[in-house]
Amino acid sequence: MNTPTLAAAIRDAMLTAEPTDKVMKTRDVVRRWRAGELAFVFDVAMPDVPGRPARPELLPPAEMPKRGRGSERGRIALLHALAHIEFVAIDLALDAAGRFGAEMGRQFVDDWLSVAADEAMHFALIARRLRTLGSFYGAMPAHDGLWDAARETAHDVAARLAVVPMVLEARALDVTPATVDRFMAAGDERSARILQRIVDDEIRHVRFGTTHFAALCEKRSESPASYWKVLVERHFRGMVKPPFNDSARRSAGLSREMMAGVACQ
Ligand SMILES: [Fe+2]
Ligand SMILES: [Fe+2]
Numbered sequence: 001m002n003t004p005t006l007a008a009a010i011r012d013a014m015l016t017a018e019p020t021d022k023v024m025k026t027r028d029v030v031r032r033w034r035a036g037e038l039a040f041v042f043d044v045a046m047p048d049v050p051g052r053p054a055r056p057e058l059l060p061p062a063e064m065p066k067r068g069r070g071s072e073r074g075r076i077a078l079l080h081a082l083a084h085i086e087f088v089a090i091d092l093a094l095d096a097a098g099r100f101g102a103e104m105g106r107q108f109v110d111d112w113l114s115v116a117a118d119e120a121m122h123f124a125l126i127a128r129r130l131r132t133l134g135s136f137y138g139a140m141p142a143h144d145g146l147w148d149a150a151r152e153t154a155h156d157v158a159a160r161l162a163v164v165p166m167v168l169e170a171r172a173l174d175v176t177p178a179t180v181d182r183f184m185a186a187g188d189e190r191s192a193r194i195l196q197r198i199v200d201d202e203i204r205h206v207r208f209g210t211t212h213f214a215a216l217c218e219k220r221s222e223s224p225a226s227y228w229k230v231l232v233e234r235h236f237r238g239m240v241k242p243p244f245n246d247s248a249r250r251s252a253g254l255s256r257e258m259m260a261g262v263a264c265q
Contacts, residue, residue: 003039004037004039005039005043006039006101006109007041008044009028009033009038010095011045013026014046014094014098015047015051017052017054018053019053019087019138022091022120023120026094026116030114030117033110042101046099048151050091050094053138054138055139056080056084056137056140056141057141057142058143059141059142059143059144061143065140072186075182075188076133077140079126080137080139080140080142081142083126083130083137084137086119087137089115089119090116090123093112093115093205094113095150096115096157096164097116100157104212118205122198122201125194129194149164149168158213158216158220158231159231159235161213162228162232163232163235163236164209166206166232166254167232169206170206174245174248176195176199177245180195203248203252204252206254209252210224210258228261228262240263242263244259244263
């Protein structure tokens, strides 16, 4: 029998809709890749849109119900929103490995599949926490549009890195510490610990982004700071807004000089 290909295994995990199944398939792809059971062959294309479960209902950002800030309901809604972000992050990481792996090589695949495994873990931790709190992933509507960044940058790995790890995932470094404090203040230490663990992992994800981006810049004879600025202006519709978590960003390879270029004034 022929060895199954990496691309086919990744595509299969991406097309899986049920959250528990997607988590299991993602772990399985990572395990098989590490065990040398998947051929470094890119024989199928990545899907334009990954598999999504019937619930949560996906709504445009403007139609999302407001979350009450102080209440327990508000905190559950926040965890639900984070679960959805992690769920989409699984597919973003798989897509990076499957779409750009041929061009970028084995180290890139190693890195992005390890991110996919982390995101699957993050999702599973939050989903379990939601259940303990009497809710579940799918109980509330979720933000449609997290996949837009993937679509917008599907043509070029530099654009993908510039926007997904280096802008979107890096944003988590700025905002999560305050969220951790909020859960602690509410006496929910379990949730706070899960979020702290997530932010520690996200530093690594951003670092993979900045490292591979720097290597690409070298290859394309571009300067990282100015190339990043150009790509963010072209492919990211939001704003890169301070305050930044300078120390976390620095450990992730985003220096103040890099930030100065893309930050809105
Ligand atoms: Fe994550
Ligand atoms: Fe991440």
